[in-house]
Amino acid sequence: MELQLLLAKWLTKLREDKGLSQEALGTQIGKGQSDIAKMESGNKKVLVTDLLKWMKALDVPLESLEAGLGPLYKKLSGKKSLWNK
Numbered sequence: 858m859e860l861q862l863l864l865a866k867w868l869t870k871l872r873e874d875k876g877l878s879q880e881a882l883g884t885q886i887g888k889g890q891s892d893i894a895k896m897e898s899g900n901k902k903v904l905v906t907d908l909l910k911w912m913k914a915l916d917v918p919l920e921s922l923e924a925g926l927g928p929l930y931k932k933l934s935g936k937k938s939l940w941n942k
Contacts, residue, residue: 860929865899867925868911872897875915885914 872882872893879893886907895901903911912919 862899886910
């Protein structure tokens, strides 16, 4: 699964676990419902600032980043680096 889709899936789960609609979350982080839908479907890249706002709006502790982004990091670390030849 593509990294962007893994992140999207995790963000969707965070929002759904809190029982918040896309529209309500969008209002809290300054985005429209369609932007939230695009991010959750993997059709729009999630900026770091959006990620942090998302977590703050849902009252998700910063420590949860490791749980959510750990699998993404592991997938990245398995890929060949452009810097190591």
